[in-house]
Amino acid sequence: MTAVIETPVIQVVGLTKTYGAVRALDGLDLSIPRGGVYGVLGPNGAGKSTLFRILLGLIRATDGTASVMGGAVTEVAHMRRMGSMIETPRFPPYMTARQVLRWLALEHGIGAATDIPHWLQKVGLTEAADRKVRGFSVGMMQRLGVAASLMSRPELVILDEPTSGMDPPGIQEMRALIRSLADEDGVTVVLASHQLLEVQRVCDRVAILNKGKLVREGAVSELTAVGERLRLTVGPIDKALAVLGAKGTRDGAAVMADVRRDEGPALIRALVEAGVDIDEARWVGTDLEAIFFTETGAVQTPETIHAG
Ligand code: ATP
Numbered sequence: 219m220t221a222v223i224e225t226p227v228i229q230v231v232g233l234t235k236t237y238g239a240v241r242a243l244d245g246l247d248l249s250i251p252r253g254g255v256y257g258v259l260g261p262n263g264a265g266k267s268t269l270f271r272i273l274l275g276l277i278r279a280t281d282g283t284a285s286v287m288g289g290a291v292t293e294v295a296h297m298r299r300m301g302s303m304i305e306t307p308r309f310p311p312y313m314t315a316r317q318v319l320r321w322l323a324l325e326h327g328i329g330a331a332t333d334i335p336h337w338l339q340k341v342g343l344t345e346a347a348d349r350k351v352r353g354f355s356v357g358m359m360q361r362l363g364v365a366a367s368l369m370s371r372p373e374l375v376i377l378d379e380p381t382s383g384m385d386p387p388g389i390q391e392m393r394a395l396i397r398s399l400a401d402e403d404g405v406t407v408v409l410a411s412h413q414l415l416e417v418q419r420v421c422d423r424v425a426i427l428n429k430g431k432l433v434r435e436g437a438v439s440e441l442t443a444v445g446e447r448l449r450l451t452v453g454p455i456d457k458a459l460a461v462l463g464a465k466g467t468r469d470g471a472a473v474m475a476d477v478r479r480d481e482g483p484a485l486i487r488a489l490v491e492a493g494v495d496i497d498e499a500r501w502v503g504t505d506l507e508a509i510f511f512t513e514t515g516a517v518q519t520p521e522t523i524h525a526g
Contacts (some may be wrong), residue, residue: 225288227252227374227406228273232282235268235430242268244430245282250423255400255407257417257438259506260427261516266410267304269427270378274302287374301367304378306359311352315343315362318351322366329369337365340398342391357388364395368405375399377409381416389413393420418442418506428514442503448475448482450489451497458494461485474502 228250235243243265250256258266271277272284275291289296309318316334323331338347341361346354351362360380367375380396381389397420399405411417417424418438426434434441450473452458458473459466462485465476477485479501486499510516 224252226250227287228408229285230269230273230282231284233269233272233279233284234281235265235272235277236280241430243272243279243282246427246430246432248425248432248435250406250408250425252406253400253404254422255396255409255420257421257424258408258410258427259412259414259417259424259510260410261514263429264427264514265430266427267378268430270302270304270376270410273376274300274304298370299372300374300376301370301372302376302378303360303363303367303380304376306356306383307363307366309351309359309362309366312350314348314350315354315358315365316347318362319365319369322369328366329371333369333371337368340368341365341395355388356383357385357391360384360388360392361395364392368399372405374406374408377407379411380409381411381413389416396420414507414510415505424506426510426513433513434509438506441509442505444504446479446501446503448477448485449473449498449500449502450475451499452489452494453497454494457492458489461489461492461494 226249228248230246230248233243233246234241246265246269258269260266272279273286273291275297284291286296287299313321315338319334319337320331322328323334338344341364343358343361343365346358351359354362364377364380381392384392393416396407396409400407421438423437424435424441425432449469450458451471452473455468455473459468462473462475467474475485486496489496
């Protein structure tokens with residue numbers, strides 16, 4: 219039996235883009251697997267939008283190769299299998315959401331007009347379908363933009379900053395929409411975002427770019443599991459620390475246990491046997507934000523820390 223090797227949806231080798239003296243992409247190598255939600259992260263100017271623009275055939279690379287679903291980015295047949303939203307979309311303000319999608323279907327041949335109710339429902343715009351987009355919030359416009367990108371029933375959707383300018387309920391709705399595209403419709407979603415906590419919640423894998431190069435790549439669960447410790451809210455704390463010995467440290471009203479996952483159950487048994495009451499036991503790892511700042515050398519300020 220031969221093993222089936224899935225072609226990555228996006229494969230980039232030595233991709234370089236220069237604007238005069240600026241190297242927006244500097245020999246970038248990246249492979250994005252099919253399925254799930256993939257986040258591309260990086261500080262301002264890291265090259266995220268440049269990468270997306272090349273993948274969408276909007277600009278040409280200076281050097282290197284980029285393929286999408288096994289074909290060169292310039293092949294029209296491959297481009298038809300992807301959808302995108304790379305800026306907050308603009309639609310004719312006098313049209314309703316339904317008219318916008320009809321206009322795309324009938325005038326531009328993107329998707330079938332009969333699918334429109336389905337896409338409106340998918341992005342949560344059924345109620346607002348017959349309202350003029352002039353009065354739409356940023357979040358509603360972004361959702362209509364996603365509906366427009368889905369009209370051609372793409373296998374891959376590229377979204378640049380899909381939650382920018384949104385309020386927390388809007389972000390939550392967009393997160394649910396993105397997850398359902400991947401989990402229910404089997405669409406591969408590739409997104410760029412500055413909202414690291416959001417990325418950690420919605421993405422399966424991430425790539426961190428800095429100065430046009432890849433500095434870190436991996437599954438979010440694996441990246442954040444590094445340095446994982448067990449945080450225990452217990453009483454009395456002194457008794458718990460005595461059981462833990464060198465593996466325990468006090469962290470405010472809790473205790474941090476420097477143990478591996480497979481040592482957790484035995485540790486909890488030992489604590490209970492020693493008469494320690496356990497209120498809560500929770501694994502805490504590194505968060506994406508800490509990895510981001512380490513990898514990119516970006517300066518952490520109170521604003522950036524809470525930007526997510
Ligand atoms: P942001 O997070 O701010 O959107 P980004 O990671 O998307 O940033 P890019 O927009 O790809 O970064 O820009 C990468 C670099 O290329 C930056 O230094 C930018 O100033 C430069 N650049 C991008 N487009 C152009 C252009 N059309 N002309 C000149 N320089 C450009």
